[in-house]
Amino acid sequence: MAAPFLVARDIAKAFGGTQALKGVSLDIAPGEIHGLVGANGAGKSTFIRILAGLNHPDAGRVEIDGQGREIGTPQRATELGMSFIHQELAFVPGMTVLQNIMLGVPKKTRFGLTDWRAIARDVAPIARRVGISAPLNAGVKGLSTAEIWLINICRALVRKARLIVMDEPTASLAASEAERLFAIVRDLSASGVAVLYISHRLDEILSLCTRVSVFRDGRSVAELAGDALNRPALVEAIVGGAIRDVQRAATARQRGDVVMEAKKLTRAPKVHGVSLQLHAGEVLGIGGLVGAGRTELARLLFGADRPDSGEMMLMGRPYAPASPAAAVQAGLGLVPEERRAEALFLSKSIAFNLGIANLDKLAFGRYLPLMNRRARTSMAGEMIRSLSIKAQSASTPVGRLSGGNQQKVAIGRWLQRIPKVLILDEPTRGVDIGARAEIHRLIRQQAEAGMAVLVISSEPDELPELCDRVLVMAEGRIVRELTGPAVSRKAIVEASYLEPEAVMEDHPA
Amino acid sequence: MSNVAISARRLSPGAKAALGIFARYGTIIGLLAMIATFSILSPGAFPTVSNFTNVLNQASLAMIIAGGLTLAVVVGELDLSIGFAASLHGILITGLVVHDKLPIPLAVVIVIALGAVIGLVNGFIVTKVKVNSVIATLGVGTILTGLAFAYSAGVPIVAGVPEAFLQLSLGRWLFGIPNNIVAMIVVLGGLWLLVERTPLGQEIQAVGGNAVAARLAGVNVDRIKILGFVISGMCAALTGILLASRLGSGTASAADSYLLTAFAAVFLGSATLRDGEFHVLGTLVGALIIAFGFNGLNIFGAPTFSQYVLQGAILIIAVGMASLGRSLAER
Numbered sequence: 085m086a087a088p089f090l091v092a093r094d095i096a097k098a099f100g101g102t103q104a105l106k107g108v109s110l111d112i113a114p115g116e117i118h119g120l121v122g123a124n125g126a127g128k129s130t131f132i133r134i135l136a137g138l139n140h141p142d143a144g145r146v147e148i149d150g151q152g153r154e155i156g157t158p159q160r161a162t163e164l165g166m167s168f169i170h171q172e173l174a175f176v177p178g179m180t181v182l183q184n185i186m187l188g189v190p191k192k193t194r195f196g197l198t199d200w201r202a203i204a205r206d207v208a209p210i211a212r213r214v215g216i217s218a219p220l221n222a223g224v225k226g227l228s229t230a231e232i233w234l235i236n237i238c239r240a241l242v243r244k245a246r247l248i249v250m251d252e253p254t255a256s257l258a259a260s261e262a263e264r265l266f267a268i269v270r271d272l273s274a275s276g277v278a279v280l281y282i283s284h285r286l287d288e289i290l291s292l293c294t295r296v297s298v299f300r301d302g303r304s305v306a307e308l309a310g311d312a313l314n315r316p317a318l319v320e321a322i323v324g325g326a327i328r329d330v331q332r333a334a335t336a337r338q339r340g341d342v343v344m345e346a347k348k349l350t351r352a353p354k355v356h357g358v359s360l361q362l363h364a365g366e367v368l369g370i371g372g373l374v375g376a377g378r379t380e381l382a383r384l385l386f387g388a389d390r391p392d393s394g395e396m397m398l399m400g401r402p403y404a405p406a407s408p409a410a411a412v413q414a415g416l417g418l419v420p421e422e423r424r425a426e427a428l429f430l431s432k433s434i435a436f437n438l439g440i441a442n443l444d445k446l447a448f449g450r451y452l453p454l455m456n457r458r459a460r461t462s463m464a465g466e467m468i469r470s471l472s473i474k475a476q477s478a479s480t481p482v483g484r485l486s487g488g489n490q491q492k493v494a495i496g497r498w499l500q501r502i503p504k505v506l507i508l509d510e511p512t513r514g515v516d517i518g519a520r521a522e523i524h525r526l527i528r529q530q531a532e533a534g535m536a537v538l539v540i541s542s543e544p545d546e547l548p549e550l551c552d553r554v555l556v557m558a559e560g561r562i563v564r565e566l567t568g569p570a571v572s573r574k575a576i577v578e579a580s581y582l583e584p585e586a587v588m589e590d591h592p593a
Numbered sequence: 594m595s596n597v598a599i600s601a602r603r604l605s606p607g608a609k610a611a612l613g614i615f616a617r618y619g620t621i622i623g624l625l626a627m628i629a630t631f632s633i634l635s636p637g638a639f640p641t642v643s644n645f646t647n648v649l650n651q652a653s654l655a656m657i658i659a660g661g662l663t664l665a666v667v668v669g670e671l672d673l674s675i676g677f678a679a680s681l682h683g684i685l686i687t688g689l690v691v692h693d694k695l696p697i698p699l700a701v702v703i704v705i706a707l708g709a710v711i712g713l714v715n716g717f718i719v720t721k722v723k724v725n726s727v728i729a730t731l732g733v734g735t736i737l738t739g740l741a742f743a744y745s746a747g748v749p750i751v752a753g754v755p756e757a758f759l760q761l762s763l764g765r766w767l768f769g770i771p772n773n774i775v776a777m778i779v780v781l782g783g784l785w786l787l788v789e790r791t792p793l794g795q796e797i798q799a800v801g802g803n804a805v806a807a808r809l810a811g812v813n814v815d816r817i818k819i820l821g822f823v824i825s826g827m828c829a830a831l832t833g834i835l836l837a838s839r840l841g842s843g844t845a846s847a848a849d850s851y852l853l854t855a856f857a858a859v860f861l862g863s864a865t866l867r868d869g870e871f872h873v874l875g876t877l878v879g880a881l882i883i884a885f886g887f888n889g890l891n892i893f894g895a896p897t898f899s900q901y902v903l904q905g906a907i908l909i910i911a912v913g914m915a916s917l918g919r920s921l922a923e924r
């Protein structure tokens with residue numbers, strides 16, 4: 085093999101009392117697609133934050149091209165030829181696509197002013213290569229997560245990176261977008277750019293990567309390549325033992341009465357004439373491409389936006405929530421798509437974050453409006469145990485948790501409240517396989533107890549595993565309903581590409 | 594910046610822990626150090642019960658108005674109208690008592706209700722009309738100044754202030770503790786309890802922490818923000834009343850300078866105990882630092898200008914050190 089581009093040896097890092105990394109080692113050859121896997125909180129993001137110069141290791145050594153280097157700052161990391169696309173995407177909403185691509189990149193100037201026109205000429209071919217469809221001078225506000233990803237990749241290429249690190253790139257991409265990303269990654273690799281690829285989706289890892297490092301509890305526990313690189317071996321290395329693979333639920337579960345109903349809901353431009361019925365005790369999936377209007381539909385149901393037309397019923401009564409507060413009062417819950425921006429209070433404790441939707445249960449009583457802090461702590465402890473949230477205690481700020489553990493907190497809030505209708509938008513984004521199975525089990529358990537659950541997911545395998553019935557949306561309309569055995573990955577993906585106009589007629593409203 | 598980064602890399606975990614502690618307890622350590630220094634330098638005048646009572650008594654009005662401001666900033670907004678509002682309230686209560694001969698309790702209730710209404714207006718403009726709170730409250734504050742001048746016709750109300758009214762601030766009705774201090778303890782204690790220990794307080798903190806997430810968690814964000822402004826307005830009213838009583842007069846701009854003091858206290862407080870978050874206890878510590886600093890300088894006969902220099906410098910140093918210490922400790 086060629087001399088490695090990057091060698092990291094025995095990197096250790098503690099945050100206060102948490103030993104996030106106890107000693108991890110890894111090396112990456114030029115042009116290699118190197119996988120990095122591990123359970124939530126294993127230390128993957130911490131490791132790459134160290135490579136990126138955002139955190140400083142307590143111990144260990146980094147070599148680039150055979151030379152010992154201290155990274156120190158993000159600028160230094162860039163100079164050394166590394167580029168990072170972090171779990172929490174970096175972009176500036178108020179700026180244009182081009183400005184975002186050029187963030188932190190030295191720019192061409194003319195008479196001392198930034199020469200945006202010359203820059204645009206240089207960037208355009210690279211933008212085409214990664215497939216950015218938005219015009220370079222368009223604002224980034226309103227662009228999809230997928231497009232923001234492409235902007236980040238483009239930025240790395242403009243900087244002539246020799247190693248691009250991607251932290252859970254497909255967590256927020258639809259299947260087709262993910263395919264495009266894979267093509268780009270392979271293309272990068274062929275041109276000699278190394279990629280460090282972090283993901284919880286083992287299929288992707290297996291199809292993309294030639295070598296995979298596994299972290300567990302802050303240590304590198306395995307490096308798999310060639311024949312040794314297969315799914316059971318990965319799973320075993322990740323969890324430190326065998327795990328039963330998740331099966332399709334496929335239970336012919338008792339379906340109760342209609343709890344929620346929508347009739348011809350419309351809100352331009354994303355939702356058009358959507359009608360659906362949600363039964364007690366069922367897990368209803370909404371499939372489709374990112375941008376098909378699923379999140380917007382969820383927001384309508386939850387009162388976060390108002391529909392232009394159409395109506396809704398809840399428990400047989402007209403339902404027109406003026407705000408999410410009204411929806412919650414009426415018995416709904418929503419786990420939003422973007423946990424950091426829309427769900428979590430990062431500087432507040434786990435207990436606070438779980439308690440905020442359960443305050444009525446935490447007061448001492450009607451006439452003594454004081455909070456029962458002991459109840460809150462024990463409630464949080466219960467959730468931490470049942471979702472195996474990796475944290476020092478219930479008072480740990482949520483911002484200090486790893487991405488997957490943050491997601492568990494966002495879901496736990498509602499599992500605690502037990503609403504009549506629970507809407508989950510991408511519930512297992514960034515969650516490791518063990519916790520994913522656990523979250524699925526909890527969702528099904530709630531449904532069995534009578535909750536009506538609506539799950540939006542862009543991950544091809546998630547809906548078939550979880551749902552009794554799936555509605556597929558395309559361009560703001562429901563284009564197909566799949567029930568029971570008809571729910572499969574293939575059927576969902578196929579329907580996602582249907583032309584809405586062609587199927588409108590035969591879809592039962 | 595890069596120098597800082599390099600030195601941070603060499604810090605041992607122990608040093609980082611120490612920095613983290615300093616970032617949280619720095620203001621409290623500073624307060625204690627200041628008290629100790631003044632005590633050593635002026636053992637006869639400074640560390641006495643009567644001087645401490647005096648300092649607290651003087652500072653209570655600032656603490657009350659700063660406590661109210663804390664609620665506004667905890668919900669993520671700024672309230673620049675409080676100083677002007679307090680001035681108006683001072684004039685108004687004097688006028689109601691002196692000219693209109695209203696019973697004092699009734700006048701107090703009216704003025705505090707007006708404070709609540711001003712807060713309601715601020716909150717309404719910010720949440721429903723969606724004007725940035727700096728602009729909204731500055732506008733409202735300016736209008737209030739105008740109203741104050743209009744009400745008093747530009748002339749301070751000094752004559753005929755009844756003794757009973759003066760006793761509001763000067764009295765010692767409870768165990769000989771000055772009324773100002775009692776009022777301050779009741780207000781700050783109540784606010785602390787509200788924010789830290791009630792379910793409503795959780796919603797208040799949630800709105801300040803992440804308004805989008807609070808809304809999607811089912812919190813009525815607008816209502817909570819309005820509540821923050823209302824409390825801020827009511828505290829401004831109370832400060833205005835007590836100040837008028839202490840001065841024995843109503844003057845159109847008597848309380849304007851409380852705005853700066855309140856902001857200094859609130860921001861000093863954000864550097865106390867918690868990582869850059871506003872909270873009632875922090876505000877109390879912030880106000881104490883300012884009060885004892887002024888008092889110490891007074892005892893040494895330092896000129897007035899130096900007190901302002903001190904206030905500004907303490908604020909920048911304390912908040913700056915806390916945030917620097919924090920970022921070094923986190924790396």
Ligand SMILES: Nc1ncnc2c1ncn2[C@@H]1O[C@H](COP(=O)(O)OP(=O)(O)OP(=O)(O)O)[C@@H](O)[C@H]1O
Nearest residue numbers: 099104124125126127128129130484485486487488
């Ligand atoms: N700033 C921080 N302060 C304290 N603890 C932290 C901080 N950042 C990370 N940790 C802790 O370090 C550990 C490793 O976290 P890290 O984010 O690296 O995990 P990860 O492997 O990326 O997990 P995920 O798959 O969930 O994203 C976790 O236990 C986390 O709680």
Ligand SMILES: [Mg+2]
Nearest residue numbers: 129171486487
């Ligand atoms: Mg991570």
